[in-house]
Amino acid sequence: METNKIAVNKLNLFYGDFQALHDINIEIKEKEVTALIGPSGCGKSTFIRTLNRMNDLIDIVKIDGTIQYDAMDIYKQWDLIELRKKVGMVFQKPNPFPMSIYDNIAYGPRTHGIKSRQKLNNIVENSLDQASLLDEVKDRLHKPALGLSGGQQQRLCIARVLAVEPDVVLMDEPTSALDPISTSRIEDLIDELKKSYTIVIVTHNMQQAGRISDKTAFFLHGKIEEFGGTDQIFFNPVSSKTEAYISGKFG
Amino acid sequence: MIRQHYEDELAELNRDIMKMGLRVEEAISLSIEALKNKDTDLAQRIINDDTIIDKMERDLCDQCALIIARQQPVAGDLRHLISGIKIITDLERIADHAVHIAKGTIKMAGEEYIKPLLDIPRMAEMSCSMLSRAVIAYVEQDAELAFKIAKDDNIIDDMHKQIVRELLTYMMQDPKKIEGGMSLMYMSRFMERAGDHVRNICEWVVFDETGEHENL
Numbered sequence: 001m002e003t004n005k006i007a008v009n010k011l012n013l014f015y016g017d018f019q020a021l022h023d024i025n026i027e028i029k030e031k032e033v034t035a036l037i038g039p040s041g042c043g044k045s046t047f048i049r050t051l052n053r054m055n056d057l058i059d060i061v062k063i064d065g066t067i068q069y070d071a072m073d074i075y076k077q078w079d080l081i082e083l084r085k086k087v088g089m090v091f092q093k094p095n096p097f098p099m100s101i102y103d104n105i106a107y108g109p110r111t112h113g114i115k116s117r118q119k120l121n122n123i124v125e126n127s128l129d130q131a132s133l134l135d136e137v138k139d140r141l142h143k144p145a146l147g148l149s150g151g152q153q154q155r156l157c158i159a160r161v162l163a164v165e166p167d168v169v170l171m172d173e174p175t176s177a178l179d180p181i182s183t184s185r186i187e188d189l190i191d192e193l194k195k196s197y198t199i200v201i202v203t204h205n206m207q208q209a210g211r212i213s214d215k216t217a218f219f220l221h222g223k224i225e226e227f228g229g230t231d232q233i234f235f236n237p238v239s240s241k242t243e244a245y246i247s248g249k250f251g
Numbered sequence: 252m253i254r255q256h257y258e259d260e261l262a263e264l265n266r267d268i269m270k271m272g273l274r275v276e277e278a279i280s281l282s283i284e285a286l287k288n289k290d291t292d293l294a295q296r297i298i299n300d301d302t303i304i305d306k307m308e309r310d311l312c313d314q315c316a317l318i319i320a321r322q323q324p325v326a327g328d329l330r331h332l333i334s335g336i337k338i339i340t341d342l343e344r345i346a347d348h349a350v351h352i353a354k355g356t357i358k359m360a361g362e363e364y365i366k367p368l369l370d371i372p373r374m375a376e377m378s379c380s381m382l383s384r385a386v387i388a389y390v391e392q393d394a395e396l397a398f399k400i401a402k403d404d405n406i407i408d409d410m411h412k413q414i415v416r417e418l419l420t421y422m423m424q425d426p427k428k429i430e431g432g433m434s435l436m437y438m439s440r441f442m443e444r445a446g447d448h449v450r451n452i453c454e455w456v457v458f459d460e461t462g463e464h465e466n467l
Contacts, residue, residue: 184254187256188253188254188255188256191255191256207323210320210321210322210323211257211321211322212256234321235313235317235320
């Protein structure tokens with residue numbers, strides 16, 4: 001159970017001359033929820049984006065150090081398409097494609113070459129079911145996804161990630177645009193999904209980290225100030241800065 | 252149901268407090284068995300097993316603290332957790348009284364009791380019944396039941412007063428009985444204190460449900 005899914009070693013990241021991440025070392029365990037918390041600009045979103053090489057899209061980004069996924073270097077040994085399939089991402093604002101609910105989910109599998117209608121039907125149904133959205137949309141799969149509520153759209157985006165059978169799901173503030181009820185539903189969903197997936201979640205809401213994660217990393221000024229079990233971080237943190245942040249005294 | 256994980260944690264806490272309650276109840280009733288039968292082996296076992304109850308208290312305290320730290324409970328849930336933390340302290344103290352009785356049993360093992368043991372076992376029986384109902388009242392957040400249980404403590408208090416009077420009479424008649432009389436008086440006092448702790452538990456159950464501190 002305690003296998004390393006992702007191992008980051010001495011990671012430094014620069015936007016041009018500005019160093020955004022300093023000497024990051026972290027091990028992310030399989031089938032656990034790891035939460036990344038910290039004040040704005042601390043590097044947590046930059047960090048999560050390195051895990052499936054989203055920062056490749058930004059020209060001025062320079063990276064040194066290593067990131068291994070399943071014990072293979074994600075820059076040197078993993079094919080980018082394959083990596084992004086295995087390590088999926090859910091963003092802050094729900095971003096369904098302007099097409100039907102069904103086509104949103106089927107988009108990824110189709111891109112990966114699945115054409116059989118039956119197979120696609122199964123994938124769509126399973127993914128929606130895993131994202132606990134199926135019951136709400138099963139009668140309108142061919143209606144536009146943009147007609148769903150914000151919370152439903154976000155669960156659709158999660159279903160869309162699950163449809164390509166990932167191994168790791170990265171979530172960058174997945175509930176910050178949602179109301180409290182939708183947020184609770186997503187949190188319950190994360191608790192359910194961790195039985196099958198490894199989850200890394202960036203959250204501005206440290207209470208959310210407390211509620212849903214197994215491990216918590218507190219980022220500050222581009223460094224990991226403290227990383228440990230969420231029980232320990234929220235009950236007895238080692239660093240006084242961590243304590244001040246989780247107590248709401250700064251940030 | 253939303254926040255399923257949180258609900259599960261609260262349910263688990265209730266279950267664990269019930270387990271601790273059962274264990275404490277067992278310690279009290281076994282300690283009286285040991286006293287009645289002058290069973291020093293059983294008494295020693297109760298003394299040894301008290302560490303298990305102490306550990307339960309510490310673990311439950313951490314369990315409550317972690318739920319507070321991670322789930323930020325408010326209102327009724329917060330009161331339930333605070334009451335839980337207070338109640339486990341009373342449970343642990345009740346178990347300590349079982350240990351005191353066990354120690355007394357060992358000390359008095361070679362002596363004849365100066366009077367037959369009738370009322371003290373009755374007090375213990377009553378404390379155990381109050382205790383198990385009080386834990387149920389906590390889990391079910393039933394303040395009405397807590398009020399009823401607390402009233403029963405008056406009966407235990409009266410029994411204690413009566414035992415003291417009776418033992419004083421024996422001791423005045425024959426000063427050689429003072430040591431034995433004092434020992435039994437302590438036993439009665441331990442049971443009377445156990446009843447007081449159950450009454451405290453009842454007060455926390457009332458706080459849990461109503462948010463009011465009542466002197467029951």
